[in-house]
Amino acid sequence: MSKRTRSGVKNSKKSSENEESIPTKLQKLSSENLAQSFIESRNNCSQSGVSDFLFNKKRVRILSEETSVKAGCDGILYWMDRDQRVQDNWAFLFAQKLALKNRVPLHVCYCLLSKSTDTWRHMKFLLGGLEKVHKECKSLQINFRLLRGYPVESINEYIEDENIGGVVCDFSPLRTPKEDVEILKNVLPKDITLVQVDAHNIVPVWEASEKQEYSARTIRNKINSRLKEFLEEFPPVIKHPHEYKRKSQLIDFQNVLSSLECNRDVIEADWAKPGLKNACDVLYSFCENRLEHFADCRNIPTGNFVSNLSPWFHFGQLSCQRAILYIKTFKSKFPHAVDVYCEEAIVRRELADNFCFYNENYDNLSGLSNWAHKTLNDHRNDERNPCYSTSVLEAAKTHDDLWNSAQIQLLTDGKMHGFLRMYWAKKILEWTKSPEEALETAIFLNDKYSLDGRDPNGYVGCMWSIGGVHDQGWGERPIFGKIRFMNYKGCKKWFDIPEFVSQFEDKMRG
Ligand SMILES: Cc1cc2nc3c(=O)[nH]c(=O)nc-3n(C[C@H](O)[C@H](O)[C@H](O)COP(=O)(O)OP(=O)(O)OC[C@H]3O[C@@H](n4cnc5c(N)ncnc54)[C@H](O)[C@@H]3O)c2cc1C
DSSP states (O other): HHHHHHHOOOOOOSSOOOOOOOOOOHHHHHHHHHHHHHHHHHHHHOOTTGGGGGOOOGGEEOOOOOSOOOOOOOOEEEEEOOOSSSSHHHHHHHHHHHHHTTOEEEEEEEOOOSSSEEEEHHHHHHHHHHHHHHHHHHHTTEEHHHHHHHHHHHHHHHHHHHHHEEEEEOOOOOOHHHHHHHHHHHHSSSSEEEEEEOSSSSOOOHHHHHOOOHHHHHHHHHHHHHHHHHHHOOOOOOOOSOOOOSSOOOOHHHHHHHHHHEEETTTOOTTOOOOOHHHHHHHHHHHIIHHHHHHHHTOOSSSSOOOHHHHHHHSSSSHHHHHHHHHHGTTSSSHHHHHHHHHIIIIIOOOOHHHHOOOTTTGGGGOOOHHHHHHHHHHHHHSSSSSSOOHHHHOOSSOOHHHHHHHHHHHHHHHOOHHHHHHHHHHHHHHSSSHHHHHHHHHHHHHHOOOTOSSSHHHHHHHHHHHOTTTTOOBBTTTTTSSSSOHHHHHHHHHHHHHHHHHHHHHHOO
16 A cells, blocks of 8 residues: 555645745755755844744753753753754754853764764764764854763763753654663753753654554644644854853864774765755755655655655754745645645654654564554464575565565665655565564664664654554455555556666666
């Protein structure tokens, strides 16, 4: 079945929401000055940054017992983790607001382990983005630090060295960052306040819903009805008036990258270059050339009709809220396409965060609904023929040319088309020894090779495909039980399989 039927958006050419017209200024944009137009939008929102901007406190949670900034401190620290950008970042803005209020310098740190479980592909993208963050911070008189080691130790040490009076962190619903924040909270000196800002979701995850939602149907209105409140223009992060007086850190990012211990066999994906400027190029070309066809053609893997923005969203190099604010300016031109894009990038994406936030088993079978758990168990002993090992799957050596091509796309491009991701994961369920092994394998391959991997969207995508998360039961069949099934024949109806396979033939031979 297709995502078209999952979109929940009626296929109407007219839009029910207010239609914004495209400002003349934006019509004349080129990709080079898209980033410049964002600067203008921020300045129009507030010339003096966040200090006179009515910051919506619902984006913020105070995690520490101490609720105010330590008197006599010399700085506020923003611990950047999930949202690796300066502008259009509510956590960064909140940290600057606190620093301005207390008339102290603003510090930003990122904690990097010397030995990474990520690959070269991911680390190169991540560090490339941070290099730009470092540069921008410098131009804004904000002190950026790359801290080496575990967050809890390095941040605590930094707080003491710099007499930091308050820490702001961003938000991720995933296990490791959640634990890191929890540990830091417990070991922080008692007079230091720790606050968390959801800078990734448009509607903060704790505001959108107070529970795990069943499906897009049950969360859609909860999110869409709050967009008036939360889908707002950002004020700019301004040149910080309280300068850091000590020597700032010189960082040679090339050196950092070459000294990192990580899996270097997974090389960079050529098409995706880090940083906001490159994200803007992709966003611009999407709106100019592909958005028009997004609603009808996004499930066709042989063409390029999707936004391709997920790596920049994943690393927080481009704010999804910024992308949506821009894409919405095309509403009068392509009303249905804009609605469908918002369904994917707002509702589906934020539903994934909701699942991971409220379900600690977001990446294993214990996190499934009872019906899904039961049906997979009922079919646990069904014969798997063929049955492949992880290494055969990883090497794209199955009997299925479509599946192999999708896997090759993942290996070489660090991305698999969204429609094929569903087919790919479902076949892994069909061809591995058990549902546990299927889920583990899908998550392992997705996280290892996909540039946007290790993301709530990825865990939920695998859990949807293999475990029926956010889905309903379908007709019973071998291995899958009531989990929605997809097959090769069904894909033929959507697109020209030989054409897709031919795009990867050479790479497969290699
Ligand atoms: C098995 C499987 C694994 C997946 N793994 C990941 C992953 O690791 N990281 C990831 O970001 N997405 C993942 N997805 C969701 C989706 O396939 C990708 O977000 C999408 O293909 C990214 O390409 P794009 O930016 O061109 O998306 P577009 O089609 O242009 O959509 C725009 C944005 O909407 C969001 N989005 C689109 N589809 C979904 C969805 N089904 N669920 C949640 N958000 C969505 C993404 O943020 C995406 O960038 C997975 C889906 C499946 C079925």
